[in-house]
Every structure is written in C-alpha cells, then in structure tokens.
Amino acid sequence: MRFTTGPAPHLAPQNSVTTMMLRVLLALVPALLAWVWFFGWGIIFNIIIASTVAVAAEALMLYLRGKPIQRHLLDLSAIVTAVLLAFCLPPTTPWWITVTGVAFAIIFAKHLYGGLGHNPFNPAMAGYVVLLISFPVEMTQWLPPRQLVDDGNFPNAWAQLVAILTGELPGATTLDAISRATPLDVMKTELGMARTIAEITADPRFGDMGGYGWEWIGNGIIIGGLWLIYTKVIRWQIPVAVLAGVLLPATLFYLIDPDSHASPAFHLFSGATLLCAFFIATDPVSAATTRLGRLIYGAGIGVLIYVIRTWGGYPDAVAFAVLMMNMAVPLIDRYTKPRVYGHEK
Amino acid sequence: MSTEQPLLRLPLGFEYVLPLLQHEGDPAEPVVAVGERVLRGQVIARAEGYFSLPIHAPTSGTVTAVEPRPIPHPSGLLADCIVIEADGLDEEEQSRPAIENPAAVHPSRLRNRLRECGVAGLGGAAFPTHVKLNPTGERQAEVLIINGAQCEPYISCDDMLLRERADEVIAGVQTMLVALDCPRALVAIEADTPEAMAAVDAAIEASKDERIERVMVPTVYPEGGERQLIQTLLGREVPSGGLPIDVGAICHNVGTALAAWRAIHYGEALTERVVTVTGEGVHQPRNVIARLGTPVADLLSFCGGYTGSAERLIMGGPMMGFALSNDQIPVVKGSTCVLAASDTEVVTEKHAMPCIRCGECAEVCPASLLPQQLYWHARDRDLEEAEAYHLFDCIECGCCDVVCPSHIPLVQYFRAAKTEIWARQQERQKSELARRRYEERQARLAREAEEKKRRLEEKKASLAARKKGDKEVKSEIDAILSRVKARRQQDSGEKGD
Numbered sequence: 001m002r003f004t005t006g007p008a009p010h011l012a013p014q015n016s017v018t019t020m021m022l023r024v025l026l027a028l029v030p031a032l033l034a035w036v037w038f039f040g041w042g043i044i045f046n047i048i049i050a051s052t053v054a055v056a057a058e059a060l061m062l063y064l065r066g067k068p069i070q071r072h073l074l075d076l077s078a079i080v081t082a083v084l085l086a087f088c089l090p091p092t093t094p095w096w097i098t099v100t101g102v103a104f105a106i107i108f109a110k111h112l113y114g115g116l117g118h119n120p121f122n123p124a125m126a127g128y129v130v131l132l133i134s135f136p137v138e139m140t141q142w143l144p145p146r147q148l149v150d151d152g153n154f155p156n157a158w159a160q161l162v163a164i165l166t167g168e169l170p171g172a173t174t175l176d177a178i179s180r181a182t183p184l185d186v187m188k189t190e191l192g193m194a195r196t197i198a199e200i201t202a203d204p205r206f207g208d209m210g211g212y213g214w215e216w217i218g219n220g221i222i223i224g225g226l227w228l229i230y231t232k233v234i235r236w237q238i239p240v241a242v243l244a245g246v247l248l249p250a251t252l253f254y255l256i257d258p259d260s261h262a263s264p265a266f267h268l269f270s271g272a273t274l275l276c277a278f279f280i281a282t283d284p285v286s287a288a289t290t291r292l293g294r295l296i297y298g299a300g301i302g303v304l305i306y307v308i309r310t311w312g313g314y315p316d317a318v319a320f321a322v323l324m325m326n327m328a329v330p331l332i333d334r335y336t337k338p339r340v341y342g343h344e345k
Numbered sequence: 346m347s348t349e350q351p352l353l354r355l356p357l358g359f360e361y362v363l364p365l366l367q368h369e370g371d372p373a374e375p376v377v378a379v380g381e382r383v384l385r386g387q388v389i390a391r392a393e394g395y396f397s398l399p400i401h402a403p404t405s406g407t408v409t410a411v412e413p414r415p416i417p418h419p420s421g422l423l424a425d426c427i428v429i430e431a432d433g434l435d436e437e438e439q440s441r442p443a444i445e446n447p448a449a450v451h452p453s454r455l456r457n458r459l460r461e462c463g464v465a466g467l468g469g470a471a472f473p474t475h476v477k478l479n480p481t482g483e484r485q486a487e488v489l490i491i492n493g494a495q496c497e498p499y500i501s502c503d504d505m506l507l508r509e510r511a512d513e514v515i516a517g518v519q520t521m522l523v524a525l526d527c528p529r530a531l532v533a534i535e536a537d538t539p540e541a542m543a544a545v546d547a548a549i550e551a552s553k554d555e556r557i558e559r560v561m562v563p564t565v566y567p568e569g570g571e572r573q574l575i576q577t578l579l580g581r582e583v584p585s586g587g588l589p590i591d592v593g594a595i596c597h598n599v600g601t602a603l604a605a606w607r608a609i610h611y612g613e614a615l616t617e618r619v620v621t622v623t624g625e626g627v628h629q630p631r632n633v634i635a636r637l638g639t640p641v642a643d644l645l646s647f648c649g650g651y652t653g654s655a656e657r658l659i660m661g662g663p664m665m666g667f668a669l670s671n672d673q674i675p676v677v678k679g680s681t682c683v684l685a686a687s688d689t690e691v692v693t694e695k696h697a698m699p700c701i702r703c704g705e706c707a708e709v710c711p712a713s714l715l716p717q718q719l720y721w722h723a724r725d726r727d728l729e730e731a732e733a734y735h736l737f738d739c740i741e742c743g744c745c746d747v748v749c750p751s752h753i754p755l756v757q758y759f760r761a762a763k764t765e766i767w768a769r770q771q772e773r774q775k776s777e778l779a780r781r782r783y784e785e786r787q788a789r790l791a792r793e794a795e796e797k798k799r800r801l802e803e804k805k806a807s808l809a810a811r812k813k814g815d816k817e818v819k820s821e822i823d824a825i826l827s828r829v830k831a832r833r834q835q836d837s838g839e840k841g842d
Contacts, residue, residue, distance in 0.1 A: 001642070001651070003658045005421065005668035007757050009743030010659055010684075010691040011498075015705070015750040017698050075698060117699030117751075235708070284703040289717055291707075333718070340735045341572065341712040342585035 017116075021076035023233045024279065025083060027224030031275070034220040035087075038145040038213035041157035042091025045164050047083055049095055053102040054082035061111035077116050081105050084124040084279060088272060088319075089131075090142045092155070092163040092175060097135055101127040121326045122286045125319040132319065141179045145213035148204055153178070183211030184271045184315040187262055196259045201266075210269025218269045225278025234282040237294035242277035243268065245302015253310070261310070271316035273305060280318065286326045293329075293336035300325045347623040348501045350631035352509050355647050361403050361429045361638030362675040363389065364416040368465040369472045370396035375427055377408045384438035386614040389427050398463045398473050401614035402429055403636035405436040417660045417674050419667040426675075429638070441612030447520045452478075455524040455609060462608035463615045463678075467600030468503075468569070469496055469661060471679035474601055478524045480590040487593035489530040490578060491518055491602055493541060494562050496569035497662025500682040502619040503599045505632040507534070507541035510603060511548035517602030518557055520609050525595060530557045531578055532599070535564045566664065567742040571596045573711050585738050620676055622648045626655025626685030635676050641683050642672035654687035663691060664743040698751040706745035706755060712738045716745040716755050723762035728769070731762050739763075 035043050058078040062069045082102050089098060105127030113119040132139050146154045155169055155178070162170045169175055181189070183205050190200045200206070207215050228234045250264040267273060272280070281287060281301050288297035301321045308317030339345045366372035373390035383389055383402040390400040406429045413423035441462070447455055456475040465471040480486055491514070493503050507514060518530050532549075534542045545559045562568055562577050572583045574596065581592040589596055597605075600618060607613040616637055623630040628649025635644055641658065645651060659666040660680055676683075706716035714735060722731040736759060745755045 001655075001658075002671045003656075003669060004693065005670050006657070006693065007419075007754065007760075008661075008667060008741075009664040009746045009756065010657060010666065010668065010686065011663040011743070011747050012690070012692040013695065013747055013749060013752050015748060016752065017701060017750045020701075020703070020750050071696060071698070077701075115699065117701045232705070235704070284701050287702070289702050289704040289707065290715065294704075337715060337734070338707070338713045340585070340714055340738050341576070342582045342587065342738060343735065 017075040017077065020233050021080050023228060023231055024080050025076070027228045027233075028083060028087070028221075028279070030223045031087070031217050031220030034213075034216040038147065038216065039091045039143055040146060040155060040160050042093075042143070042160040042164060043086060043089075045161050046086040046089050046091070046093060046098055049098045049164070050082035050086040050102045051079050053099050054078040054106050057103050057106035058111075061107055061115070065111065065115065067115065072116065075116065078106055078110075081110070081123045081127075084275075085127050087275060087279075088124070088128050090139065090179075092141070092143060092160055092169075092179075094138060094167045095164050097131055097138055098164075100134075101131040104130045117285055119285055120329070122280060122283050122322050124283075125280060125322045128319045129323060132314075140181070140185065141175060142182050143178065144180045144205065148212065149178070180205065182271070182315065183214065183266075184309070187266070187270075188309070188315045191260060191262075197262060198259070206266075207269075209263075209265040210267075214271075215269040218274045221274040221278055225274070228278065228282075234278070234284075235291075235294065237291055238282045238287060238298040239277040241295045241298025242281050242302040242305075243273070245299040245304075246273055246306050247302075249303060249306045267306065267309070271309075272318040276301065276305070276318040276322065280322055281325075286322075286329065288329050288332045288336070290333055290336040290338060292338070293332040296332050296336065297325050297329065300328065347499070347621050347630040347632055348504060350629065352505045352619065352632050352634060353647075354634040355636070355639060355644065357404060357431055357433060357435060358636075358639055358643050359431055360409075360640070361406075361431060361636065362414055362640065362673075363400050363403070363427045363429070363638040364414075364675065364677060365390050365400060365425045365427070366416075367400065367471060367637070367677040367679065368398045369470060370394075370398070370476075372425070373397060373400045375411050375425075377411075377427065379408050379410060381408045382406070382432075383408060383429060384436050386440075386616060387438045388614075389429075392460065396473065396476060398460065398465055400427065401463055401616050403616040403638045404429070404431045405434050406431040415671065415674050417667070417669065417677055417680060421670050439612070441608075441614075443612055444609045447523050447609055452524045452526065455520065458612075459524075459605055459608050462604075462613065464601065464604045464608050465615070465678045466598055467604060467618055467678065467681070468492055468598030469665075469679050469681050471677070474597070474605060477595060477597065478521065480525075480588075480595065482588065482590045484590055484593050486525045486527040486590060486595045487529075488579065488595075489518070489521055489525060489527045490574060490589075490594055490596045491530060491532040491599055492569060492571070492574060492596055493532055493534045493538075493545070493599045494564075494569040494574060495535060496567065496681070497664045497666070498566060499623050499684055500621050500662050501623075502621045502632055502681050504535075504538045504541045505621075506600055506603065506619045507538075508544050511541070511544035512551065513606050514599050514602045515545070515548040515552050515554070515557060516610070517604070517606030519552065519554055520605055521597060521602060522556060527595070528556060532557065532559045533562045533574055533578060534559060535568065536561050537564045567711055567740070567744065570711065570740060570742065572740065585735070615678065618676070618678065618680070620644060620680055621682040622685075623682065624655070624659075624685040625687035625690055626652055626658075628652055637677060638675045640673050640675055641669065644676065644683055645672060645685060651685060652687075654689075655685040656688040656693055657686045657691050659684040659686060659691070664747070665741065695752040695754070697753045700751055700753060703750060705748045705750065709744040709748050711742060711744065712740060714739060716759075719762075720753060720755050720758055723758040726762075726765070728762060728766050732766065736762055736766070 062072050105123040109121050109123040109126035110119045159169050209215050229236050246267050247264045250267045253261040254263050288294050304321035305317045371393045374393050375390045377389045384405045387402045388399045389402050392399045409430045410428040414426040416424045456478050460475040464474040549557050575594050583589050604615050620635045621632050622644050658669045719734050739759050741756050743756050
C-alpha cells in the first residue's frame with residue numbers, strides 16, 4: 001500500500017490564529033455587558049460600524065497586496081482591532097470618526113507595514129491616537145453612566161444611534177448638555193485647581209475605587225483577561241508588569257501625599273488601565289516576545305501611563321504609553337534573549 | 346492505546362530485507378553471495394571500521410538478492426540491502442559462547458562482544474553501543490542513565506518491554522556498569538507507566554544491586570531526549586556541541602540494555618526488537634517483537650490490518666518520525682514505532698499564516714531557543730544571524746511547530762537552514778582547498794622558475810669556466826702546434842742542409 005509523505009512533525013497543530021482572536025473577542029463579552037449596562041447601546045453600534053469598516057479595509061488591502069483574501073479575513077485580527085478601538089470611543093462618537101480611526105488603523109498602521117505580524121505599532125492604538133489628536137472635542141464627549149442621569153433623560157438605543165449617525169441627539173436635549181467629563185478628566189482638571197482628592201471624589205461620578213460604572217467594566221475585563229491567561233492566549237508577564245508599573249508609582253505617591261495624588265485603586269479602575277493590561281499591551285505582534293522582555297515592556301507601559309496621567313497633558317495615556325513602548329520592542333527583544341540550553345550566559 | 350494488549354512475537358515471514366546501514370556510522374560490507382544459505386544470527390555483512398556494526402541474518406534461509414531497496418529514511422531513497430528468503434526452519438548459528446561472569450573479563454571484551462552482535466541504541470538513533478560504552482573524553486562516567494522514558498507520544502515499546510522483561514533489562518544494566526566502570530545507574534521511568542515502574546522495582550529488588558536506582562520523570566515530550574533527561578535527573582546541561590560524557594553521564598535505552606544482556610549472556614546477535622504498532626489507522630494497536638528486516642506491512646496485518654482511515658504511515662513517533670511512502674519498507678534497529686495515522690491524528694496539509702510573534706514556540710522550546718527569531722532569520726536566509734541565535738542547538742523536536750497558531754513549518758525552515766550552512770561550510774572548505782592548491786601551484790611554479798634560473802646561471806657559470814678552460818686548452822694546443830711547426834721547420838731545415 002502506498003501513502004503520501006510529508007516532513008515531521010506530523011502531529012496536527014493545536015492552535016490557530018483564528019481561535020486565538022475568537023477567544024480575545026469572547027473574553028471581551030463580560031466587559032461589554034457592563035459597558036452596555038452603564039453607558040447604553042452606543043458601543044454596540046460603534047462595534048458594528050468599526051467591524052464593517054475593518055473588514056472592508058482589510059479586504060481592499062489584501063486585494064491590493066495580492067494576498068489570499070478569505071484566509072486572512074478569517075483570522076479575525078481586523079475585527080479584534082476594530083472592537084478594541086470601539087471600546088476606547090465614547091458611546092455617541094459620530095460614525096465618520098469611527099470610520100476614520102479604523103481605516104487608519106487597518107490601512108496605515110497594519111497593511112502599509114506589511115500586514116498581520118509585521119506592524120510595529122498596535123493598530124488600534126495608532127488609530128485611537130490619530131482620532132484623539134484630530135478630534136479632541138468629540139473624543140472626550142462621554143455620556144455619564146445611565147444610573148446618574150434623571151429618569152427618562154438618558155439617551156436610549158435609538159437616540160444614541162441617531163447621535164452616532166447625525167452628530168446630535170434627537171429631541172430637545174443636546175449632546176453638549178448631557179455629556180460630562182470622564183472621572184480621569186475631572187481628576188486632572190480639579191487637581192489642577194488645587195482641590196484635594198477627598199473633595200474631588202465626593203462627586204457621584206466617582207465610585208468606590210475608580211469612576212462609577214467604570215469599575216464594573218474593569219471587573220469584566222479582569223474576568224476576561226484571567227480567562228485569556230488560563231487558555232494561554234496571553235501569558236501572565238505583560239498584564240502583571242503593566243499593572244505593577246501603574247500601581248508601584250501610584251502607591252508611592254499616594255503614601256507620600258494622599259491629598260493630591262489619586263489612590264492606586266483609582267488608577268487601576270479608571271480609564272483603560274485594565275483594558276490595556278489584558279487586551280492592548282498583550283497584542284503579540286507589537287509586544288516583546290521574550291519572557292524578561294515582556295516584563296520590561298509591560299512595566300514600561302505601566303510607568304508611562306502613570307507618568308503621563310500625572311504630569312502629562314492627557315488625562316489618560318494608554319495609547320501613548322503603548323506606542324512608545326512599541327518602539328522599544330526590537331531593542332528589548334535583542335537584549336533579553338534567554339540563555340540557551342548548554343550555553344554559558 | 347497500544348498497551349492494552351500483551352507483547353506478542355510476530356510469526357515468521359517469507360522475506361526479510363536488511364539494509365546495510367541500520368545504525369549511525371559507516372555501512373556494513375556484505376559477506377554473503379546470492380544463493381547462499383544462512384542461519385539466524387550469522388553475520389551477513391561485516392562492520393567496516395570502528396564506527397560500524399555487522400548485520401546478522403534474522404532467520405535461516407537463502408540470500409536471494411543484494412540490491413538497492415527502499416529503506417526507512419526521510420529521503421525515501423534506495424540503499425543497498427541484503428534480501429533473505431526464509432526457509433521457515435529458523436535454525437540458529439551458535440558461534441559465540443556466553444560470557445558467564447562479565448565482571449571477570451576486561452571491559453574491552455564486553456564491548457567487542459556487543460560489536461560482534463551488532464548491538465545499537467534501540468531508542469531510535471541506533472548509535473553503535475560499543476562506541477558509547479567506550480567514552481574517550483577526559484571525564485569518567487559518573488552515572489549511567491537508562492532511558493525508559495518514551496521519546497514521543499504514541500510510542501510504548503519501552504514501557505511494554507519493561508513490564509515483561511525488566512529482570513533482563515536490569516541484568517543488562519549491571520553489565521553496562523561493568524563495561525563502563527561506572528559507580529551507579531538511574532533507570533528513568535515516566536510517571537504514567539506504573540506497571541513498568543513496579544516491574545523495574547521488583548527486578549532491582551531481586552538483583553539486590555544498590556548501584557541501580559529507579560527514578561520517576563514527568564511525562565512531558567521531549568523528556569525522552571537525552572539532553573532533557575540529563576537536565577531533569579542531574580540538573581546538569583550538556584554543553585552546546587558536546588556529549589553527555591562531558592557532564593559525566595552516559596545514556597542508554599532500556600531495549601539496548603536488554604540486547605546487551607542477550608549478547609553477553611547468550612551470545613545472541615541483535616535480530617529482533619519491540620515495535621509499537623499504533624494509530625487510528627490500524628485495527629488492533631499493540632506492541633510486537635519483530636525480526637529486523639520484516640516489512641512493515643507484515644506488522645500491520647498481524648495487528649488486524651488497516652482501518653479505512655489510515656492516511657499516513659510513520660516510522661517513529663508523530664513528532665520526529667518520518668513518513669513512509671509504502672509499507673514494504675523493513676523494520677530496522679532504530680524502528681521504535683509504526684504509526685498508521687488517520688487524518689484527525691496528523692496533519693496532511695497546512696497553510697502557513699504570517700508569524701504573529703505570540704512567542705508560544707519559545708515557551709515550549711526545550712532548548713530555550715527563540716524559534717520565532719530563528720524563523721525570521723532562516724526565512725530571510727540570514728544564516729549568520731540564525732547561527733548567532735544558536736540554530737545548531739535545535740534538536741528538531743517539533744514542539745514549536747505543533748503549538749504555532751500560524752501553522753508555520755518551523756522545523757523545516759531550521760533543517761533547511763542547517764543544511765544550507767553545512768553546504769556552505771563544505772563549499773568554503775572546497776574553495777579553501779582550491780585556493781591552497783592554487784597557491785601551492787604558484788609557489789611550485791615560482792620555485793621551479795627559480796630553480797631553472799639558478800641552473801641556467803650555474804650552467805652559464807660552468808660554461809664560462811669551460812670557456813676559460815677552452816682558452817687554456819687552445820693556447821696549449823697552439824703552443825703544441827707551434828712547437829710542432831717549429832720542429833718541422835727545424836727538420837726540413839736539417840734535411841735541406
């Protein structure tokens with residue numbers, strides 16, 4: 001009897017890019033539920049718009065680059081980029097902003113550098129930074145959590161969809177009137193006005209640890225993130241290092257002067273710290289690959305987040321911190337090669 | 346799944362095909378002619394040099410051919426084989442007496458016996474055992490490691506062998522200790538083979554030999570790899586490019602220990618081995634004792650034949666074994682396993698995606714390499730950089746391939762890069778040789794020209810000297826002639842008077 005042959009190993013691969021990306025998407029579900037509960041249905045529309053644009057841009061670029069379209073679309077990496085970017089956008093972000101951000105992420109940050117696996121910068125964060133710099137007003141126009149708005153005044157799914165499509169809510173209430181600054185924003189401006197932490201956090205927008213509502217999204221992210229570590233989609237080094245990088249300076253300054261420095265818990269549960277630790281900094285393509293390298297890379301991001309939040313010009317700093325450490329990755333990888341079996345260090 | 350059935354001996358077949366190279370080293374040289382009758386255990390090809398082993402007839406019968414046949418090798422190429430048609434009598438040749446007390450003879454006699462009996466490493470690499478029992482390094486053998494940890498998933502031949510013949514294995518270990526003059530031995534058994542462990546414990550107990558100890562090792566591929574086993578058991582790492590003896594260790598497979606014992610105690614040549622026949626492609630997976638040279642097809646039909654799902658036939662394990670193109674290929678000394686795999690067990694086609702730098706390959710690499718970086722350099726044929734990332738420390742275990750989410754055939758890239766580096770080295774050596782030859786030639790030509798010039802000058806000088814001499818002669822002749830003339834004139838003058 002004759003058989004076909006092929007090179008060893010013969011054992012079937014146990015994992016695929018598609019599985020990994022699908023697990024990342026699933027891991028975002030708990031956070032998404034919390035998000036919808038507190039901020040309404042806007043994020044769902046944003047995810048739909050972002051994913052559609054991402055798939056279209058990906059297909060176009062694959063076509064232009066002469067790559068097999070179907071196989072690459074099925075790896076779901078474009079969808080992950082789109083969903084992560086949508087998680088960073090205010091719920092009523094006008095559609096053209098989402099479109100611009102995602103298109104930039106996929107076309108410029110991803111494909112012009114060579115597509116999947118070759119982009120030095122995290123595409124979602126590159127897209128986000130472009131939006132933050134280009135449209136600072138729209139990008140900071142957040143709705144307050146539904147629970148903090150008087151009954152009936154919080155925009156329902158329809159109203160949020162109209163706002164996304166037209167740039168303004170239907171009816172008498174304007175977006176300007178209802179939207180508020182995020183807790184991180186408030187913290188930054190009011191600390192600038194020499195108010196104490198206790199005075200600032202007396203505002204209902206602050207919860208037990210971080211911003212009201214935000215902390216529950218954070219809990220959802222932790223659940224999803226731990227599941228990703230359990231299923232080995234990500235390894236523990238980057239999340240632990242990012243969180244340690246934020247918490248160590250935050251604790252230090254909080255202990256020195258708790259009146260003018262927000263608590264470590266606030267830094268953890270506000271803004272995108274947790275999303276960054278588990279979902280953004282862990283993007284394998286743009287992160288360091290060695291174990292020690294991942295610790296350095298993650299810690300760098302964490303420290304940069306704290307530094308920019310505290311002394312920089314932006315209330316949150318995840319995107320900048322990630323992009324800056326992305327630049328350092330080749331260097332980190334080069335100097336953190338592990339000792340090979342049978343070699344002296 | 347192959348351990349549920351007891352170990353059985355395969356019935357005699359009709360034809361046996363014995364490749365002349367079944368071991369690491371140089372092929373053997375045939376010493377039988379077509380048509381000759383041979384007995385079981387008779388040498389049919391003798392060892393060529395120290396790094397070689399003889400081949401013995403696996404049963405009695407007639408030599409029908411000495412010709413190139415397909416052999417178990419990844420290349421799928423043909424190589425010289427001796428073909429024997431069995432006569433069914435299975436008569437044995439008794440030419441080697443038993444060595445009753447191995448401790449009383451010189452170790453070199455034991456090694457010679459192993460060489461005569463064709464004993465090679467039965468763990469897969471088939472390294473000549475007498476060479477391995479004769480370490481030449483500076484360091485003494487401090488510990489003999491007997492490898493009972495299966496080298497790959499699916500394979501259970503060592504497990505079954507230990508369950509049924511542990512006492513003989515332990516006796517073999519004692520002999521090896523004598524041959525090596527080594528103070529202790531560790532028998533490594535995997536955690537998931539309790540029966541084998543119990544059998545070994547009982548055998549050690551019965552031997553009352555305190556030098557031998559049984560140790561449990563985790564069932565993690567590639568634990569059965571020599572270097573990994575040494576690291577687990579001794580906490581020492583074999584230096585890159587070195588041998589286990591550099592850290593005072595010698596590794597032998599359990600099957601080798603048994604074969605060594607049979608060779609020394611019974612004078613028995615290595616003509617059979619335990620082979621695992623398994624996979625979803627075979628009806629009754631089990632371990633069999635098969636004569637060397639038996640076609641793989643005989644093993645499969647003994648195990649109930651193929652199921653419909655047999656997609657690929659692999660000799661060795663699913664990680665490092667090689668695919669056979671047909672089932673007429675014979676069992677050789679290094680054949681641990683025949684895996685008839687279905688398409689759910691093995692991959693027959695995979696599409697590589699770009700590397701996403703997830704680093705899973707580095708997480709599983711037993712040598713702590715960075716396969717993703719190696720791949721990068723190997724693919725770009727940046728071979729110097731690949732070597733700088735320690736390409737040659739890759740043991741090709743295939744772990745990185747299996748965990749890669751992008752399905753990149755990493756090991757294939759590494760093998761290709763290694764081959765290319767070797768080829769370049771050879772090329773460099775060749776061109777170095779050519780350069781040296783050219784330079785030597787130039788030097789020779791220059792030397793010859795010099796010599797010629799020197800000789801010419803010498804000649805000139807001697808000629809010049811002779812010329813000078815000529816003058817002298819001439820003047821002498823002239824003198825003589827003038828004297829003669831003068832005399833003649835004188836004579837004529839006298840006559841005229």
